[in-house]
Amino acid sequence: MSGSVNRPVRRRTFVLGTAAAAGTAALAGPLAQGASAAAFGYTDDGSNYVVDTGASLVFKVSKSNGDLTSLVYRGVEYQGYGGMNSHIESGLGTSTVSIRQSGTTILISVAYGTLRHYYAARSGENNVYLWTNKADTSVSATRYIVRVKKGLFLNDEPDSYTYTNSTIEASDVFAKSDGQTRSKHFSKLRVMDYNYVGWTTGSVGLWIVRSNHEKASGGPFYRSLLRHQSADGGGLYEILYYGQNQTEDQRFGLQGPYVIAFTDGGAPSSSLFPGTLTTSWADSLGISGYVGAGGRGRVAGVGITGRNTAYAYTVGLANPAAQYWGSARASDGYFSIGGVLPGTYTLTVYKGELAVYSTQATVSAGGTTTLNSIAIPATNDPSNASAIWRINDWNGTPSGFKNADLMTYAHPSDVRAAAWTGNVVIGSGSETSAFPCYLWKDVNSGLLVYFKLTAAQAAAAHTLRIGVTTAYANGRPQVAVNDTWTSAIPSPPTQPNTRSLTNGSYRGNNHTFTYSVPASAWLTDTGQYNVLKINVVSGSGSTSYLSAGTAIDAIDLLA
Template identity: 90%
Template sequence: MSGSSNRPVRRRTFVLGSAAAAGSAALAGPLSNSASAAAFGYSDDGSNYVVDTGANLVFKVGKSNGDLTSLVYRGTEYQGYGGMNSHIESGLGSSTVTIRQSGSTILISVAYGTLRHYYAARSGENNIYLWTNKADTSVSATRYILRVKKGLFLNDEPDSYTYTNSTIEASDVFAKSDGQTRSKHFSKLRVMDYDYVGWSSGGVGLWMVRSNHEKASGGPFYRSLLRHQSADGGGLYEILYYGQNQTEAQRFGLQGPYVIAFTDGGAPSSSLFPGTLTTSWADSLGMSGYVGAGGRGRVAGVGITGRNTAFPYTVGLANSAAQYWGSARASDGYFSIGGVLPGTYTLTVYKGELAVYSTTTTVSAGGTTTLNSIAIPSSNDPGNASAIWRIGDWNGTPGGFKNADLMTYAHPSDVRAASWTGNVVIGNNETASFPCYMWKDVNSGLLVYFRLTAAQAAAAHTLRIGVTTAYANGRPQVTVNDAWTSAIPSPPTQPNTRSLTNGSYRGNNHTFTYNVPASVWKTDTSQYNVLRIDVVSGSGTTGFLSAGTAIDALDLLS
């Protein structure tokens, strides 16, 4: 299709939101537009249930399939593009759809096989609350997509694409004529980094406020697509389960609420955010799998010792049924995680994104499990080991390496990326010179130059290379001074989908160790020792889809 230069240009704002960004948005809260003369209630037009929230929002849900078929705010229709509605996955098909009003709440229930999906409206609010209960794998329901009409919120951000783009990978990664890349996968944010996603234009804000993700998978650091935008229209997503670069099995049960929220252009109210949203009004609605606040518990830790205070720490809870997380306080490591379903969980402490401590804890309904101070053993943090040299930080991410930040919102071929090739000299800006990713067909054979003292050269040493994920079983094999080559290491368990090319370095952190004999070192201390790192694998294709891996840190131990 031709370019869009003949299309009208609108002023617009692109927003991916956090609690901090919404701190001054009190007037955009749930009841901010309750002065309308419209009456709260619902009707039946034959094909749809029509809900008027009594504020500025009227929406319709199809009686035959549970699709959101209309979304009118202040008289403007926002729903739909390409003849498609908003719905779970790509639409459920023939479903049983019912509606009832309970005081100031209207609940629409959708039943499709074992799946239950719900829309709720509250009197005087410009919000739609959604829950989805996926009970098993018999139904494909891994996302809710809010489809938005074209031309309302155009933008040219990492997760957008335009008619001037050309496809460079699969059918979902594009390159603009200026060499910048775009894809719906390029959200940049981890789950823990955002509370809402959406757009603002012309005095209207349209947002998807995420749920607490207790039934999602991948943990606090997981990345997946959040929205997309083009001249054809846009989409806002709540991802219930996403298999791309996924590290965990799918969880089942009621997920929500997640909220479609309209505002006067500002951020959605923080009262809608996961962690602050309360839904006692939903306790008596009879939704399948619903557990109110009284049926949940809390875990609190008085502190964490053994931390490296240069890094943030996160505490995660996970079992096969649910996942939660919270930040540890920088001053003493105190943490509190509320709204937890009863059960026994694995508790993991992360330095950055690197697990450095694990235990189990049990949560009961209505109670608080208080944990004594957690002491992280020094040996649990690889960064505590004495090293002759170290490249990067042991924090479970490629942060600080060449191109690391860009790769969360761009393809490796992007014009903004520095060259993926080039050798590294210890003592000469080595971390920023070392590429965050290595591929068999792109930059395998990278050389690291370093000198040793006479005492260091007289002893054997352990070399460590930490990785955060791998594609097509890519893993490092090393050669020292062309005198010794390591065995090819076994591949660790990693996701089997794309990762490095669609904005995610997060997989399963793994450390490869190599015992380098003393006989291979240079005895002349003025000479450089040369470490060669090759990416090996029999899988993958070519270029940036050849076998590859993401680097966390590497060091030569004393």
């Protein structure tokens, strides 16, 4: 299914960008003039509205269904593969499409049922600004995909695959001949970790700069597919709502702008990034659901005490209508979250990805809600509990466990993964690195942890805690000690009901299982190792890596 290469590839480079990366890259600002000197404006070719940005970009939008049918930059067509256009979801049906120019802005409006979608161009910019307003579930609109012609950007990254790779799961996870795995799901990043996604040849960059995701779901740590590359071509995504590994209900309303940006090979300008992009020029365009800066507010916190300074802290705001987040300053915990729609929000403080504090905050238009210093109670952080032993630290992620980093961009069967089996000895110094980040009923259930107790410790009952970040098919841990005591089977907590552990995500709902182990379970000989067995139990799941499983945050035996 290969084809001729459309143009020479100068350099194979894959980029998922952050603001820090953009600061060192060659920038193409939103008002930077392109090489061409064409006149800004639009025409009607009968089937499409044709927009010339007056820079180096000309694009077309179908008058019948609102598809983006052409994306020509410096005379090269980038749009389309497999006979498909760029569009919402898999394309809308017959729609009402209109266009108008307001000074230096051209706006194309698409109406399909209750859905409203918009494309905007600004004079002299090589950008297309997009908004999508999904009002309800009557219209399926969970993504926008920019389809890019084959041969323009080549790479061999975790989200790339070819049809000569063998399919190992669900027709969307592949294995190369060398045993490395590939999938469109393997993005590596949480939503808070990137501002843009795309490719560069060194002389041309094509990017989607994400929106602020205020109408998306899943929070700052959510992971979803961002990009793919195959033999047919490539796709860049703005995910409006992604059902896989989802922990929240879908939100409705206007999402955007997100931006299709061309550059001279560098990163897109940081002025396009969520949090820095200003769109006062769109205030009077009549975009359905649009709320300008004057109709938004801010939440600011003086500081956060009770933090473990070894970790980054994030503050999130969420209600059924919107979500936002921001980083707490490392020195004192100060935070400021702007551009917030009016309303009352649950404010959550996260240590890493573990919620350790929650309160309410009400935001009004044009105002700043200032919060006094937040004090995290010591009991809210499970790491503060005195433990006889602890494997990993409590931070809401499996980071540090065996294979944890690899699992954000590879399948568990990947040749680069260390063996998922193997037991753990407390006091060995390798407890965390030897303990697998994921446990499955069909793969490594029955893992053993060896540990010794003093006479005083063995004479008392103790609480064992196992923290998890998600589960697949209701997988949860049942434990046994020394083959003399076995816990009850715990009830499964609420978790996403889709694949997770095999498609690059450990993110679900953090949950702590607690087990009260009686003193009679311990060995009285202090020279002998007690043996903890951790089994994965469930009545659901398939086989192998799709059997019931769970991702581990931390395990400890309290004093």
